Amino acid sequence: MDGDEGPGPELQGRLGYLLKHAFFQLEDLHTVHLADGPVNVRELSVLLLLEGREPESQQQAAGRLGVDRTTMVGLLDSLEGKGLVARQPDAADRRRNVIVVTDAGRRALKKAKAASDRAERELLADLSPAEGRQLRDLLARILAR
Amino acid sequence: MDGDEGPGPELQGRLGYLLKHAFFQLEDLHTVHLADGPVNVRELSVLLLLEGREPESQQQAAGRLGVDRTTMVGLLDSLEGKGLVARQPDAADRRRNVIVVTDAGRRALKKAKAASDRAERELLADLSPAEGRQLRDLLARILAR
DNA sequence: GCTGATCATCAGTATTACTGACGATCAGCG
DNA sequence: CGCTGATCGTCAGTAATACTGATGATCAGC
Numbered sequence: 001m002d003g004d005e006g007p008g009p010e011l012q013g014r015l016g017y018l019l020k021h022a023f024f025q026l027e028d029l030h031t032v033h034l035a036d037g038p039v040n041v042r043e044l045s046v047l048l049l050l051e052g053r054e055p056e057s058q059q060q061a062a063g064r065l066g067v068d069r070t071t072m073v074g075l076l077d078s079l080e081g082k083g084l085v086a087r088q089p090d091a092a093d094r095r096r097n098v099i100v101v102t103d104a105g106r107r108a109l110k111k112a113k114a115a116s117d118r119a120e121r122e123l124l125a126d127l128s129p130a131e132g133r134q135l136r137d138l139l140a141r142i143l144a145r
Numbered sequence: 146m147d148g149d150e151g152p153g154p155e156l157q158g159r160l161g162y163l164l165k166h167a168f169f170q171l172e173d174l175h176t177v178h179l180a181d182g183p184v185n186v187r188e189l190s191v192l193l194l195l196e197g198r199e200p201e202s203q204q205q206a207a208g209r210l211g212v213d214r215t216t217m218v219g220l221l222d223s224l225e226g227k228g229l230v231a232r233q234p235d236a237a238d239r240r241r242n243v244i245v246v247t248d249a250g251r252r253a254l255k256k257a258k259a260a261s262d263r264a265e266r267e268l269l270a271d272l273s274p275a276e277g278r279q280l281r282d283l284l285a286r287i288l289a290r
Numbered sequence: 291g292c293t294g295a296t297c298a299t300c301a302g303t304a305t306t307a308c309t310g311a312c313g314a315t316c317a318g319c320g
Numbered sequence: 321c322g323c324t325g326a327t328c329g330t331c332a333g334t335a336a337t338a339c340t341g342a343t344g345a346t347c348a349g350c
Contacts, residue, residue, distance in 0.1 A: 007209045010193045015265045016171055016186065018284035021211070023164040025288065030161065041161065048155045058329065064152045066166070068308060073330060087329095095315045095328035120160045126286055138280045139163035141271055143170065203298065213339060218299060232298095240297035240346045 022123070029119035038082050039112050046075050047109040050085065050101050057096045084108050167268070174264035183227050184257050191220050192229065192254040195246050202241045229253050 011017050030041040039047065049065050062072035076099065079085045084105035090096040101109070124132040156162050175186040184192065194210050207217035221244065224230045229250035235241040246254070269277040 007194055007211075008198060010196050011190060011210075012285065012288075013281070014190070014193065014261070015268065015281065015284075016168065016175065016261075017190070018281060018288065019164055019168040019171060022284050022287050023161065023168055026161055026164060045156060045159070045162070048159070049152055051155055053153060057327095059327085065156075066152075069328090070309090070330080071307065090328095093316070093328080097329070116159070116161075123160065123287060126290070127283060131283055134279070135283045136158070136160065136163060138272060138276055138283075139160075139167050140157065142167050142268060143157075143163065145271070202296095204296085214297090215299075215340090216338065238297080238347070242298070 026119060026123050029122050030116060033115040033119045033122075034112060037112050037115060038084065038108050039079070041116070043075065043079055043084075044109070044112045044116060046072075046079060047084065047101060047105060047112070050099055051109065054100055055090075055098055057090075058099065061099065079105070082108075171264060171268050174267050175261060178260040178264045178267075179257060182257050182260060183229065183253050184224070186261070188220065188224055188229075189254070189257045189261060191217075191224060192246060192250060192257070195230065195244055196254065200235075200243055202235075203244065206244065224250070227253075 006012070007017070027041065030044075034040060034044070045065065046061075049061060058072050058076065059069050062069045065072070067075070076085060076087065080087060082104075084102055086100050086102055087097040088100060090098045124135070127135065152162065172186065175189075179185060179189070190210065191206075194206060203217050203221065204214050207214045210217070212220070221230060221232065225232060227249075229247055231245050231247055232242040233245060235243045269280070272280065
């Protein structure tokens, strides 16, 4: 009935497989834990990016997030439609929009961050706190280049 | 000139960000190191999956790899077009194709695996061997559920 | 020898991101 | 001032990708 799930050791030992599936598993957990909130994991990342560093152009923000400038337009359309951020014409450079997080946006961010924390905790459930920290540390050092 | 790259600590501390970008970085390295070979990283995973466990249906293989059955068709089309695998009608169940890795496929797999090893080593360049093993171990334990 | 299920495949569709172009605006230069 | 070239946000079109549903062939159970 069950059949043999699992890709076999050859593939399971590959770093690409491990990273990809750990990421997908976390995505699934995010979907669950963010289900009753107003934002998805993608929009959460935008709010996190904007937090505290508000005055910058959409393109700068897109660059820092690693998405295309045209993708950021849609992302902000969605967030603006929910009243979580607002586009304001930059007085100093009227080509630009200044993106500000609204009060509702800050509330949504706080809730979503808590939900994301739960998702992360669930992913790391079988690891000790020290091991979780170490995983973060190792990944951060890989990216620091 | 340089501008401020980097997403800021709020986002960089998120596990999703770390996993995603570590994976993307490895993908880029794979693209580089597999550039002069016949297979891409996707096809390499198929060959790894097939290695040693050959007799199974395309659907079983697709399930173990975590891709759709229709996606596997295209993947095998490509590999078969390069002569690296062959579809053979299963004598016992003629609905099925038995996928066999050809000699050329085994040679390509060996070379591609070596290239993938180089990509992994480059990704982990700033980590000690013990730390690399630990990263693999932690990720594997996350997925073992 | 029927009936329903499974296999590989394909056509159509949905999703997603990117390319190129647009009008508006800016900085620099005379 | 008035040009020129560059940058901003936006949008339409396109490319890449995976999935849905259907098809013909085949199988298992009865």
